Amino acid sequence: xxxxxxxxxxxxxxxxxxxxxxxxxxxxxxxxxxxxxxxxxxxxxxxxxxxxxxxxxxxxxxxxxxxxxxxxxxxxxxxxxxxxxxxxxxxxxxxxxxxxxxxxxxxxxxxxxxxxxxxxxxxxxxxxxxxxxxxxxxxxxxxxxxxxxxxxxxxxxxxxxxxxx
Amino acid sequence: xxxxxxxxxxxxxxxxxxxxxxxxxxxxxxxxxxxxxxxxxxxxxxxxxxxxxxxxxxxxxxxxxxxxxxxxxxxxxxxxxxxxxxxxxxxxxxxxxxxxxxxxxxxxxxxxxxxxxxxxxxxxxxxxxxxxxxxxxxxxxxxxxxxxxxxxxxxxxxxxxxxxxxxxxxxxxxxxxxxxxxxxxxxxxxxxxxxxxxxxxxxxxxxxxxxxxxxxxxxxxxxxxxxxxxxxxxxxxxxxxxxxxxxxxxxxxxxxxxxxxxxxxxxxxxxxxxxxxxxxxxxxxxxxxxxxxxxxxxxxxxxxxxxxxxxxxxxxxxxxxxxxxxxxxxxxxxxxxxxxxxxxxxxxxxxxxxxxxxxxxxxxxxxxxxxxxxxxxxxxxxxxxxxxxxxxxxxxxxxxxxxxxxxxxxxxxxxxxxxxxxxxxxxxxxxxxxxxxxxxxxxxxxxxxxxxxxxxxxxxxxxxxxxxxxxxxxxxxxxxxxxxxxxxxxxxxxxxxxxxxxxxxxxxxxxxxxxxxxxxxxxxxxxxxxxxxxxxxxxxxxxxxxxxxxxxxxxxxxxxxxxxxxxxxxxxxxxxxxxxxxxxxxxxxxxxxxxxxxxxxxxxxxxxxxxxxxxxxxxxxxxxxxxxxxxxxxxxxxxxxxxxxxxxxxxxxxxxxxxxxxxxxxxxxxxxxxxxxxxxxxxxxxxxxxxxxxxxxxxxxxxxxxxxxxxxxxxxxxxxxxxxxxxxxxxxxxxxxxxxxxxxxxxxxxxxxxxxxxxxxxxxxxxxxxxxxxxxxxxxxxxxxxxxxxxxxxxx
Ligand code: FES
Ligand code: FES
Numbered sequence: 001x002x003x004x005x006x007x008x009x010x011x012x013x014x015x016x017x018x019x020x021x022x023x024x025x026x027x028x029x030x031x032x033x034x035x036x037x038x039x040x041x042x043x044x045x046x047x048x049x050x051x052x053x054x055x056x057x058x059x060x061x062x063x064x065x066x067x068x069x070x071x072x073x074x075x076x077x078x079x080x081x082x083x084x085x086x087x088x089x090x091x092x093x094x095x096x097x098x099x100x101x102x103x104x105x106x107x108x109x110x111x112x113x114x115x116x117x118x119x120x121x122x123x124x125x126x127x128x129x130x131x132x133x134x135x136x137x138x139x140x141x142x143x144x145x146x147x148x149x150x151x152x153x154x155x156x157x158x159x160x161x162x163x164x165x
Numbered sequence: 166x167x168x169x170x171x172x173x174x175x176x177x178x179x180x181x182x183x184x185x186x187x188x189x190x191x192x193x194x195x196x197x198x199x200x201x202x203x204x205x206x207x208x209x210x211x212x213x214x215x216x217x218x219x220x221x222x223x224x225x226x227x228x229x230x231x232x233x234x235x236x237x238x239x240x241x242x243x244x245x246x247x248x249x250x251x252x253x254x255x256x257x258x259x260x261x262x263x264x265x266x267x268x269x270x271x272x273x274x275x276x277x278x279x280x281x282x283x284x285x286x287x288x289x290x291x292x293x294x295x296x297x298x299x300x301x302x303x304x305x306x307x308x309x310x311x312x313x314x315x316x317x318x319x320x321x322x323x324x325x326x327x328x329x330x331x332x333x334x335x336x337x338x339x340x341x342x343x344x345x346x347x348x349x350x351x352x353x354x355x356x357x358x359x360x361x362x363x364x365x366x367x368x369x370x371x372x373x374x375x376x377x378x379x380x381x382x383x384x385x386x387x388x389x390x391x392x393x394x395x396x397x398x399x400x401x402x403x404x405x406x407x408x409x410x411x412x413x414x415x416x417x418x419x420x421x422x423x424x425x426x427x428x429x430x431x432x433x434x435x436x437x438x439x440x441x442x443x444x445x446x447x448x449x450x451x452x453x454x455x456x457x458x459x460x461x462x463x464x465x466x467x468x469x470x471x472x473x474x475x476x477x478x479x480x481x482x483x484x485x486x487x488x489x490x491x492x493x494x495x496x497x498x499x500x501x502x503x504x505x506x507x508x509x510x511x512x513x514x515x516x517x518x519x520x521x522x523x524x525x526x527x528x529x530x531x532x533x534x535x536x537x538x539x540x541x542x543x544x545x546x547x548x549x550x551x552x553x554x555x556x557x558x559x560x561x562x563x564x565x566x567x568x569x570x571x572x573x574x575x576x577x578x579x580x581x582x583x584x585x586x587x588x589x590x591x592x593x594x595x596x597x598x599x600x601x602x603x604x605x606x607x608x609x610x611x612x613x614x615x616x617x618x619x620x621x622x623x624x625x626x627x628x629x630x631x632x633x634x635x636x637x638x639x640x641x642x643x644x645x646x647x648x649x650x651x652x653x654x655x656x657x658x659x660x661x662x663x664x665x666x667x668x669x670x671x672x673x674x675x676x677x678x679x680x681x682x683x684x685x686x687x688x689x690x691x692x693x694x695x696x697x698x699x700x701x702x703x704x705x706x707x708x709x710x711x712x713x714x715x716x717x718x719x720x721x722x723x724x725x726x727x728x729x730x731x732x733x734x735x736x737x738x739x740x741x742x743x744x745x746x747x748x749x750x751x752x753x754x755x756x757x758x759x760x761x762x763x764x765x766x767x768x769x770x771x772x773x774x775x776x777x778x779x780x781x782x783x784x785x786x787x788x789x790x791x792x793x794x795x796x797x798x799x800x801x802x803x804x805x806x807x808x809x810x811x812x813x814x815x816x817x818x819x820x821x822x823x824x825x826x827x828x829x830x831x832x833x834x835x836x837x838x839x840x841x842x843x844x845x846x847x848x849x850x851x852x853x854x855x856x857x858x859x860x861x862x863x864x865x866x867x868x869x870x871x872x873x874x875x876x877x878x879x880x881x882x883x884x885x886x887x888x889x890x891x892x893x894x895x896x897x898x899x900x901x902x903x904x905x906x907x908x909x910x911x912x913x914x915x916x917x918x919x920x921x922x923x924x925x926x927x928x929x930x931x932x933x934x935x936x937x938x939x940x941x942x943x944x945x946x947x948x949x950x951x952x953x954x955x956x957x958x959x960x961x
Contacts, residue, residue, distance in 0.1 A: 017291065024290070033207035034200015036423070038372045039456040043879035046372055074200035087198040091190055094844050097852065098678025099197030100204065100372040100423030125887035132879070134372045134424045135678050137851030138887040 003067040007032070008076035016063050023047040025063035026073060034074040034103045038132070045131025048104035049073045055111045057130070074103035077110065085148040086110045095144030097135035104131055109145045118149050189697060189842055191683045193421075193676070202421040205376040205393050210449040213378070214243055214286045216442050217293035218435055218452070219300050220279040220462065221271065224533040224872025225324065226306040228273055228282070235299035236285055241292035243446050245300070246284040246438060248272035256441060259407050262431055262649055263507070265498035266327070267536060269434045275304065276324055276496035277535050278872050279461040281434040286442045286450055309533045309872040310334060312961065313470060313493035316530035324496055324531045334531040336494045341512045342487075342524035342589045350485040350522045354476035358564045362556055363941045364549050365960040366468040366493070366534070366866040367859075368460055368876075369541040370884060371677070373423020375463055376453035377436045379443035386411070388443075391418045392436050395429045396715025398673055399652055401707045403432055408440065419705040425677035426856075426917075427540030428464050430501040430717050460882055461874045464501070464537030465866055468493040469549045470959070473514075475557045481567050483576045485522040485588075486515055488553060492529040492538070499536030501717070502545050503647035503654065509539050509546030510638045510806075512589040516554035517598050517636045517810060518576040523588040533872045541860075542853060542917035544639050545718050555633040555922035556939065559929065563938055569632050569926065570611060574599060577634065584903070591638060593808045594902045594910075596836065601898045602634055602812035605834040608896050609814040622934065627819040629931025633923035636810045639911035640723025641714075644802040649714065653802065656720075657711025658728035660689060660736050661796035664782040666775025667699040670732075673713020674725040675705035679913060680845045681721065685729050687841055688907070692733035693740075694760025694774050711798065719809075719911025722841065723902075728801035730906040735797035740777045743795075746788045747772055747780055807902045807910035811835040813923040819931045824950035826862055826928055828889070833920070834896040837912035838905065843897075846912050851893050853916025859885045860917075861924035865943045865960055 004013040007030060014029050026032040026049070035058055038046035047058040050072040058071075077084040086106055089095065096102040105128060112119055112127040119127070124145045125138065133141065150156035196202050233245040248270035251257040258266045271282050283300055287293035308322045315321060316334040325331050351357060377392040388410055394400045397417040405412035422429060435452050442450040454463070470491040476484045492508065494500065502509040508527050515523045539545055558576075562569040577598040578585055585593040605611075614630050621628045641647045647654045659671040670689050674681065681704055686697040703709050713725060737757065744762040745752045748770060755762045762777070764770040781795040816830040833850055840846055863883040866876045876882040901908025921942065928944050929937055932953060940952035941959050951958060 019291070027206070028209075028289075031209065032200070033204075034202075036204070036373070037206065038374070038423075039879045041456070041878045041880045044372060044456075078199055083198070090198050091194045094191070094848050096194060096197055097680065097848055098372070098422065098424045099193070099202045100678075102197050103200045106198065121892065129886045129888045132372060132884050132886060134370065134426070134855075134884070135852050136848060137853075137855035137893060138890055139851050139893050140848060141887070142892070 001064060003064055005066045005068065006070040008072055018064055020063045022058040022061040022063045022066050026058060032073050032075055036100055036103060038100065043132065045104045045108070046101055048107045048131065050107060050111065055108045074106055077106060084110060085151050086113065086145070089144040089148030089151065093140050093144040093147050095136060095141045101131060101133040105133065105141055112145065113149055113152065118153060119145065189683055189687055191680045192686065193680060193682045204373055204421050204423055205378065205391060206453045208378045208391055208420070208451065210378065210380060213449040213451055214288065214446060215290040215293045216284055216286050216439055216450050216452040217290065217297055218281050218438065218458070219283040219297045221275040221282050221304065222278065223275055223304050223306055224278040225309045225322065226275045226304040228271060228275065229303040229305050231283060232301040233283065236296040239287070239292065239296045239299060241288040242285055242296045244286040244442055246270065246441060248282070251441065256408065256437065259432065259437060260650065261497055261499040261536065262501040263498040264504070264650065267497040267499060269437045277533050278874055279458070284438045284442065286446060311532060311534065311868045311870060311872050313491050313530050313532055316532050324533060336498050336529035336531050337507050339508050339527045340525060343522060344524045347485050347487050347522040347524035351474065351476045351487065354484055355479045356477045356564060357474055358557065358561045359472065359474040360557060360560045360939050361472045362553065362939060363959045364467040364469045364471065364552055365942055367466050367541055367864045368866050368882060369426035369428035369464070369466060370460065370882065371424030371426055371428050374454045374456055374459040375429060375433055375435065377439040378449060378451045379439040380449040381443040383447055387414050387416070388440065389416045389418065390440060391420055393422055393429045394419045395425045395675070395677060395717050397675060397705060397707050398712045399649065399714055400432055402652060403650065404440065407437070416708045419675045422677035425716070426542045427466065427717055429677065430540065431464050431499055431537070433463060456879060457877050460866070461877050462535050464499065464540040465495065465535055466537065466541035466543055467549060468538065471549065471553050473553045473557045475561050477561055481565055481572050481575050483518050483520050485520055486554065486557065487524045488514060490525065490527040492527055493532050493534065494529050494538050495534040495536040496531060497536040500538040501649065502539050503641055503649060505646060506545065510544060511546040511550045513547055513587065513591050513636065513638045514550035514553050515587050515589060516551065517578055517634050519578050519582065520588060534868060542856060542914035544637055544914045544918055545641065547637055548918045551633070551635040551918050552922045555635065556925065559926045560938055570606065573602065573632065573634050577602070592805055593636060594805060594904045595900045596636065596808060596810045597898060597900050598634060598810055601810055601834050601836050604896050604898055605812040605814050605832050608834065608894055609832045611814065614816060625821065627821050627931040629817045629819065629927040629929070631815040631923045631925065631927025631930055633813045633919050633926060635919040636808055637915050637918055638806045638808055639719035639914065640803055640807045641718050641720055642806060643804060652714065654714045655800055655802040656713035656725040656728045657798070657800045658725065658732040659711050659796065659798045660732045662736060662778040664779050666695060666778045668695060669701045669703060670729060671703045671710045672725050672729060673711050674716040674721045677716065679716065679721060684842050684845060688726055688729045689733045692730055693737050719913040722909050723807045723905060723911045724801065724803050726909055727803060727906050728799050731801060732797050732799040735799065736795055739795060739797065740774055742788050742791055743777050743781055744772045747777065747785065803904065805904040807838065807905055809835065809837040809910040809912060809915050811915050811919045813919050815923040815927040817924065817927040817931055819928060824946045824953055826944055826949065828858055828891050828924065830894065831891055832894045833916060834898065835912060835915055836898040836900050837915065838899065838901045838910040839908040840897065840899065841909060847895055849913050850895055850916045853914060854893055854920045855885050855890050856917040857920025857924055858890050861921045861942050862944050863889070867961060
């Protein structure tokens with residue numbers, strides 16, 4: 001079957017099998033390998049992308065179902081050579097180690113900040129609770145999101161770990 | 166020794182670390198935050214085929230027949246491989262890292278559920294999966310051994326009848342310490358406390374599963390293998406030995422790795438199948454395992470049944486420790502530990518205490534479960550050892566009615582006892598255990614916590630405080646003692662300063678998230694004084710890096726890190742000779758200030774390392790007997806392991822109505838000697854603490870009596886999310902190692918090793934009103950509920 005969707009602002013049309021998962025469509029057919037795959041049961045969130053502005057697990061969406069919709073992946077966070085604040089937050093606060101969960105975490109937390117510009121620690125933890133990180137222990141991810149929130153609000157006073165004033 | 170404060174987020178301790186180039190964010194993050202990491206499954210080669218593996222649904226049985234006719238007829242299938250086919254090439258079996266053997270594809274017998282039986286290579290991954298369904302295998306089931314406790318019974322079926330003369334399921338026997346001396350101390354001790362405890366089978370479950378891409382070039386005979394390996398050089402040697410390929414024609418590339426934790430140390434059948442498939446099809450072949458395969462067939466961890474006893478005086482002086490251990494190794498002995506250490510470094514079970522005698526007797530058995538054993542950041546079984554001693558000390562405190570902290574303070578090794586040779590022969594390098602513990606007590610406000618607990622108890626609330634004080638043993642290892650399959654555990658490093666003063670460091674270890682591209686640049690920057698930004702770290706490609714044993718057992722900093730220091734000093738020494746020539750003075754006339762040589766007494770006369778580098782490649786007259794250029798190479802054997810230590814305090818609340826445990830606070834004070842990058846150290850500690858919450862409260866690979874794995878997905882094998890873990894509180898002390906050139910010790914596994922007993926001790930402490938002295942992990946609500954009602958059961 002043929003499917004057409006908007007991915008990161010571009011219209012794409014491909015011939016696919018009806019059973020193809022969106023995560024494999026993005027990775028294998030479009031070469032957008034920033035979106036990862038980490039489980040068979042929709043538990044890990046490594047595959048999180050946006051579908052019409054909402055985070056979804058792309059391993060639970062058929063590529064065919066995304067037809068006519070708009071998909072955004074981690075590759076589109078950086079705009080015109082400018083990193084998104086959330087990307088900078090993860091770098092500043094060591095919100096990643098192996099980097100495998102990172103694209104999914106970035107997409108979910110960017111969406112969180114869009115609807116809730118100054119989330120509490122609990123709200124951040126809740127927002128990423130459908131995702132697994134095996135490296136960070138989550139505290140630095142929480143800090144990364146708080147950093148980005150403060151940066152966007154222009155109220156950033158706390159420094160990241162080890163940062164010199 | 167420096168005692169650090171609990172670092173608030175704006176804590177700056179650049180002054181306390183040697184790498185005085187200020188705060189250092191990670192170089193590798195630039196690609197990861199853009200989704201531009203390059204993981205195994207991201208690799209796409211023209212004409213690449215996809216491999217999938219058929220696995221046996223039974224745990225023990227004979228293969229009666231394998232019919233691949235229909236699969237071969239599938240229009241998208243290029244190749245179907247079976248054990249019989251591999252046997253024709255002499256490749257049906259492969260050695261494990263513990264000198265055992267394991268089938269690549271089963272030829273006649275299945276030893277554990279989901280063992281590899283056949284593979285399919287097809288045009289795409291979906292077609293390969295489809296074709297697996299078309300393979301028809303007939304099995305004849307055999308009785309199953311799942312419980313290690315029954316594995317040696319006369320009625321137990323013999324699992325390893327492939328081993329000549331094997332008549333039972335004994336894998337090995339091992340002992341350490343002095344039995345006679347220990348028994349004598351126990352015989353006259355005032356107090357003896359014993360406890361059986363199980364460290365359940367768990368799985369490292371890195372977020373990225375295992376996989377490989379093989380590309381064999383039939384014209385040159387060159388094989389390039391991208392694989393999820395924590396030890397690319399050792400793997401290359403083993404592929405050469407197993408497959409008979411010349412080693413110099415094999416290139417193993419370990420690209421970005423999505424977490425390892427020991428899961429990616431062994432060679433898995435899938436890697437070899439992928440190589441064979443590429444050789445037979447002449448095309449590149451990719452294999453990516455799914456999560457189900459990862460959890461059911463790759464390296465598990467732990468699975469020890471330990472009976473421990475501790476002897477002490479009535480006043481709480483610990484005298485001796487002895488233990489009997491039953492180790493479940495699964496169907497094949499696949500532990501990745503140095504040859505002379507079949508139980509890994511379990512011998513450090515005497516912990517951080519000054520005792521008189523110790524003994525351990527261990528029996529390891531085969532069962533119909535997946536192989537593995539040393540993984541999940543255990544530092545070669547230090548995790549099991551620390552759990553044993555730290556639970557036993559709490560049992561003793563309970564028996565004596567002493568505070569567990571007071572009891573520990575009474576028995577800790579003192580700073581002047583280092584280097585300390587333990588009763589089982591381990592030489593602890595350095596430590597100030599009491600200061601580390603006192604720092605944790607201070608951050609936690611231990612006295613305040615005990616007051617709060619007393620108040621809560623009075624009102625029926627269940628609050629628990631658990632302590633663990635641990636000593637790790639990391640950095641394998643000394644040449645005289647340690648090898649894997651005959652390969653000594655040394656690491657190479659090469660450093661080249663280019664004419665314009667920037668540098669490339671090539672190291673043998675590689676990263677699975679540790680941030681080596683950053684920390685190794687910092688190490689070199691400190692030694693030769695050029696900025697870390699001017700140093701590129703090359704790793705994870707056997708064609709581009711020197712030989713070494715890889716990244717596991719927290720060995721990167723102790724071994725490769727030391728190699729990086731020493732190779733940089735070699736370069737600096739050479740630069741020193743050049744500087745003397747350039748300035749027309751003697752070597753003794755010059756002093757080194759980070760980044761430049763100065764004439765003593767005339768400091769204005771100086772040369773930067775960059776100026777010297779340019780000269781090294783130029784036309785000036787070289788000193789006698791010295792070659793031009795500015796580079797060096799080293800193959801480094803550590804003289805000893807390093808022994809980081811820590812003191813952890815966990816605060817839990819247990820819901821008396823549901824037995825749900827909440828980890829409210831966790832205070833971790835670690836001492837890993839000299840700290841290279843505090844931000845990265847903190848991150849590694851956080852990771853290990855999260856592992857601890859998982860193992861203590863959630864994770865277990867369990868089987869039913871037919872050998873069916875009941876934890877084959879992340880729905881059944883529960884990993885901590887952000888909701889199960891607290892906001893970690895960390896601190897540190899610094900006691901440099903005398904056995905490392907900059908005094909650094911490994912930190913990567915400390916928290917995984919040290920945190921489970923703190924959590925279990927806290928839960929048991931919370932349940933004191935229920936008369937509980939011990940309950941086995943994982944303390945899930947249902948298991949804990951049973952324990953609260955007097956029905957504590959060991960996990961199965
Ligand atoms: S791949 Fe795990 S949730 Fe999608
Ligand atoms: S950074 Fe490795 S899984 Fe999150």
